[in-house]
Amino acid sequence: QVQLVESGGGLVQAGGSLRLSCAASGNIFSINAMGWYRQAPGKQREWVTTITSGDLTSYADSVKGRFTISRDNAKNTVFLQMNSLKPEDTAVYFCWVTMRGKYWGQGTQVTVSS
DSSP: OEEEEEEOOEEEETTOOEEEEEEEEESOSOOOOEEEEEEOTTSOOEEEEEEOTTOOEEEOTTTTTTEEEEEEGGGTEEEEEEOSOOGGGOEEEEEEEESSSEEEOOOEEEEEEO
16 A cells, blocks of 8 residues: 655766655555665665664665765655766665555666766
8 A cells, every 4th residue: 555656767877867766655654764775687685775764864885975865754755866876886776665564666777887
């Protein structure tokens, strides 16, 4: 009964930027943490970033200083601003929210060319 829809993925050259959005809808009562994972071809899903209900943020070392997570509580939306993109950032990016359990979006493709 909870749906997450990501948008904003695409193809960019190395050094470029993208901003991903993820909006939650359905039976939303109260959202605790929100965040992003990514999965590159042939690799396991990797945690990228989390933002808590108190707006505390944390990042994987691989993206720290380049990516910024934020949220709009009124719109049940989480964002991921990605700057200085590298080819190794190429992956499908999945957003998630947690209330009592964790709910996942369908993923959006980010491709960074050399």
